[in-house]
Amino acid sequence: MGMTNSASEPTALIRAQGLTKVFGARSAVDGIDFEVRDGEFFGFLGPNGAGKTTTMRMIAGVSPRSAGTLEIFDMDPDLHGSEIRGQIGVVHQQETLDMELTVLENLLVFGRFFGMDRASIATRAAELLELFQLSDRAKDQVEPLSGGMKRRLSIARSLIASPRILMLDEPTTGLDPQARHLLWDALQRLKRGGTTIVLTTHYMDEAEQLCDRLVVMDQAKIVAEGSPRQLIVEHASREVLELRFPNGTESIDTKVLEGIGDRYERLAERVIVGCENGEAAHARALEHGLDPESWLVRRSSLEDVFLRLTGRTLDE
Amino acid sequence: MIASLAPRAFSVFERNVFVYRRQWLIIVTGFFEPLFFLLGIGYGVGGVIGTIPYGGADVPYAAFVAPALLASAAMNGAIFDSTFNIFYKLKYGKVYDAILSTPVGVGDLAVGELLWSNLRGVIYATAFLIVMLALGLVASPLALLTPLAVIFIGFSFGAAGFAITTHMRSWKDFDFLFIILTPLFLFSATFYPVEIYPGALRWIVELSPLTRGTHLVRSLCFGDLNWLMLVDIAYLSAISFIGYRHAVRRLGVLLLK
Numbered sequence: 001m002g003m004t005n006s007a008s009e010p011t012a013l014i015r016a017q018g019l020t021k022v023f024g025a026r027s028a029v030d031g032i033d034f035e036v037r038d039g040e041f042f043g044f045l046g047p048n049g050a051g052k053t054t055t056m057r058m059i060a061g062v063s064p065r066s067a068g069t070l071e072i073f074d075m076d077p078d079l080h081g082s083e084i085r086g087q088i089g090v091v092h093q094q095e096t097l098d099m100e101l102t103v104l105e106n107l108l109v110f111g112r113f114f115g116m117d118r119a120s121i122a123t124r125a126a127e128l129l130e131l132f133q134l135s136d137r138a139k140d141q142v143e144p145l146s147g148g149m150k151r152r153l154s155i156a157r158s159l160i161a162s163p164r165i166l167m168l169d170e171p172t173t174g175l176d177p178q179a180r181h182l183l184w185d186a187l188q189r190l191k192r193g194g195t196t197i198v199l200t201t202h203y204m205d206e207a208e209q210l211c212d213r214l215v216v217m218d219q220a221k222i223v224a225e226g227s228p229r230q231l232i233v234e235h236a237s238r239e240v241l242e243l244r245f246p247n248g249t250e251s252i253d254t255k256v257l258e259g260i261g262d263r264y265e266r267l268a269e270r271v272i273v274g275c276e277n278g279e280a281a282h283a284r285a286l287e288h289g290l291d292p293e294s295w296l297v298r299r300s301s302l303e304d305v306f307l308r309l310t311g312r313t314l315d316e
Numbered sequence: 317m318i319a320s321l322a323p324r325a326f327s328v329f330e331r332n333v334f335v336y337r338r339q340w341l342i343i344v345t346g347f348f349e350p351l352f353f354l355l356g357i358g359y360g361v362g363g364v365i366g367t368i369p370y371g372g373a374d375v376p377y378a379a380f381v382a383p384a385l386l387a388s389a390a391m392n393g394a395i396f397d398s399t400f401n402i403f404y405k406l407k408y409g410k411v412y413d414a415i416l417s418t419p420v421g422v423g424d425l426a427v428g429e430l431l432w433s434n435l436r437g438v439i440y441a442t443a444f445l446i447v448m449l450a451l452g453l454v455a456s457p458l459a460l461l462t463p464l465a466v467i468f469i470g471f472s473f474g475a476a477g478f479a480i481t482t483h484m485r486s487w488k489d490f491d492f493l494f495i496i497l498t499p500l501f502l503f504s505a506t507f508y509p510v511e512i513y514p515g516a517l518r519w520i521v522e523l524s525p526l527t528r529g530t531h532l533v534r535s536l537c538f539g540d541l542n543w544l545m546l547v548d549i550a551y552l553s554a555i556s557f558i559g560y561r562h563a564v565r566r567l568g569v570l571l572l573k
């Protein structure tokens with residue numbers, strides 16, 4: 001179970017083929033293939049229930065897979081879970097901090113779980129508290145910390161043993177915008193330091209900002225893969241025209257919508273039109289007699305990629 | 317020693333040391349219950365009946381009851397931790413999810429928790445032994461071995477309690493635990509010799525793990541080495557092993573879905 005490391009090709013730290021997880025009769029993850037390479041920031045983008053958490057759990061070896069192959073550092077997590085977990089840091093979607101311990105103790109105890117000696121733990125813990133701006137709370141209980149602080153502490157804790165891969169399951173869900181940006185900065189710094197990061201999110205802006213490469217997951221399957229830019233170029237048009245109809249969109253003639261741009265999606269109160277030039281598309285819409293309450297033109301985003309691939313929005 | 321043999325299990329034990337450094341008062345309270353029984357029953361009832369036949373001689377009643385109370389102190393220490401505290405962690409805290417995302421596995425987790433619950437039993441037993449020495453209730457220097465002997469009691473009740481706890485759905489289920497524990501404490505040759513029970517009933521009582529634990533401790537306190545003590549140890553070890561295996565399997569079902 002040694003690590004093979006050929007210098008020529010970029011090393012894949014995680015490799016999954018046909019990875020499947022079945023709960024009862026339902027597939028939570030249904031035959032997905034992906035590869036996470038050394039040093040990259042890799043994302044799983046998908047709505048609730050897509051199978052992101054289940055995939056993360058299989059990687060950490062805390063959820064035995066139902067079928068397929070999975071290798072982390074060339075090891076099977078169902079057989080070498082402990083060794084693999086020794087080199088990855090996991091931040092769960094739900095808070096798993098130890099409420100019976102102080103901020104600092106959370107780190108100290110965690111270092112022991114990784115088999116570190118007390119002296120190295122103390123040094124590393126002080127470093128991490130500093131890095132995540134928690135030094136002045138070291139002796140405090142965890143419970144009263146703000147959501148953003150708790151999340152930072154969770155990440156600091158997961159880094160105690162300097163893992164090769166950091167796995168974050170929806171790290172910014174429930175955080176206010178400021179706390180979110182603080183966290184994004186911290187993650188980008190870590191990445192620059194050489195840590196491979198795997199992140200799940202249902203925020204397309206987060207995926208777009210952070211990820212070098214990502215897979216889009218929906219209903220247990222991977223529906224697209226690539227860099228954010230590639231995905232947008234491949235699956236969305238250059239610009240997007242959004243037309244708002246507060247009274248509903250059912251009554252609008254399909255023929256009219258087809259004539260406005262390259263493609264369109266009809267949502268409950270909005271029509272989203274993919275096109276080369278949004279202003280021109282808007283002019284065509286008015287020509288066809290449409291009377292939207294408001295409209296806007298923007299560049300395509302991952303949201304549009306998702307919409308295009310699944311016919312739904314990410315937060316539905 | 318354990319730290320180098322099973323470092324991961326020991327790290328789980330260490331976590332509890334961190335937690336209870338601030339809550340040592342909770343641990344201390346558990347020591348008083350057997351003390352009250354010793355004063356109330358050992359000296360109270362003992363004052364009325366004086367002595368009781370044991371091992372072919374008449375011994376002071378308090379000296380007869382004390383080893384049984386020491387054994388039950390170890391039982392209580394181990395049971396309390398492996399039931400209430402572990403149920404809380406399984407049900408409400410997400411601590412176990414965090415622990416299992418590290419190299420620590422469910423087997424390490426179970427051993428670590430059992431080491432801790434056992435320590436609690438050993439502390440109670442040792443404190444009680446000191447009281448017995450002070451009150452002159454110890455007949456043999458072999459009694460000094462009781463803190464080691466209660467490790468078998470602590471592991472068997474700790475492991476059994478842990479295994480049962482993995483099946484509990486709510487705090488209400490703990491009522492069942494007390495329906496088992498109270499008679500176990502009262503009837504396991506604690507306050508009178510097991511020979512008092514007639515026929516089949518006696519054999520049921522002989523099978524109580526606390527009867528075995530009490531026999532082990534009482535034999536040591538009276539300096540009466542006998543072969544049956546090996547049966548006690550084997551029996552308690554078997555319960556520990558079965559309870560541990562079951563607890564680990566259940567932890568897998570509950571946490572490694």
Ligand SMILES: Nc1ncnc2c1ncn2[C@@H]1O[C@H](COP(=O)(O)OP(=O)(O)O)[C@@H](O)[C@H]1O
Nearest residue numbers: 023028046047048049050051052053054055573
């Ligand atoms: N332990 C479980 N038992 C049964 N179904 C589960 C379990 N965990 C997850 N699921 C189901 O699997 C699907 C994927 O869940 P999850 O991986 O949590 O998705 P995500 O993290 O993308 O929101 C969901 O339909 C969820 O209900």
Ligand SMILES: [Mg+2]
Nearest residue numbers: 052053093169
């Ligand atoms: Mg999830």
